[in-house]
Amino acid sequence: MTTLHEEQSKAAPGSLAVVQALVNTQYGQGRRAHTELTSPDQLHAWLVEHCLLADGAPVTQGDFRRVLQLREALRSLLRANHETAMLASHIDVFNRLASDAPLTVLLHADGLPTLEPDIAGVDGALAHLVGMVFTSMTDGTWGRLKVCRNERCQKAFYDTSKNRSGAWCSMAGCGSRLKASAYRHRRTAHTEE
Template sequence: MMTLQEEQSKAAPGALAVVQALVNTQYGQGRRAHRELTSPEQLRVWLVAHGLLAEGAPVTQGDVRRVFQLREALRSLLRANQETTMLASSIEVFNRYALDAPLTVHLHPDGPPTLEPDLAGVDGALARLVGIVFTAMTDGTWARLKVCRNERCQKAFYDTSKNRSGAWCSMAGCGSRLKARAYRHRRAAHPEE
């Protein structure tokens, strides 16, 4: 189990934390699986809580499917930050949402400009997410947002290591388990050593 300090150190900065939170609405397999947003009402509450949707805006089962599709495309794009190949299908999904995302530049007196959606509802929430990803890709923070290299986990984390070599959401959890598993495999392959 990750400590609060370790969890906070793995949080993405600024608005990118919303993308990280979306990806982390589902991760893991088996008894360690984490699932959120299993209904339109849960998605509505989540979007409102993250400032992506106005209170009382409707959310349909189709919206849930679209958000899940974007979430998994984002997870795949984050895998590419671990030096793997970007899947063309994930790029295609992201580009499809980007085409439907009318965004405008908004200047702020106390911070950098942001891309804001020109529409409301879930379509606006999806557009806002596209804008956050684009901004992170251009400001350099995107490359540090990754998914855990443990295939059974896939939780998004922000790599704060100096050399950008972070591979696991938690060294004490996934990192330790995978290193122990690799050690056991090496020992089984070469028992005479």
């Protein structure tokens, strides 16, 4: 039997796992902070590892900033999967980056179409990521990719619960800590009455 923690820590299906991996290049605060991308060189290695960029392609400081902007715009969109409001500024960032990311439809031998970048380099990588987001929004998987409701965490997780009610990246970690904190707060408030 799979525990809730194991279910919520699963990777998103298909190419949506790459979007999840991008969002998870930074999450948490303090001792629990995780940061993978701190330079254009690290971004280059990450994009090559995820088959989004040719090994010899350059990555500039401007490319680095744009990818980090996309990452945080995606995090905001994922927060909305918990029925919270999207920040208009993040929608604007996503739309601006998407407008510079030309995509084309490619029909495969199996008869299934995919959205593919119509440009190379980092612009192509951004286009590919935008295409992944669009595809997951249309196939119904997007709504299950969420960020942890623990504001000090914000790690992306794929919610596999039947009723789509997952709220934390880990019930054993963030969920347990927040529930214990809420219990202590209620208990303190009750004893002060």
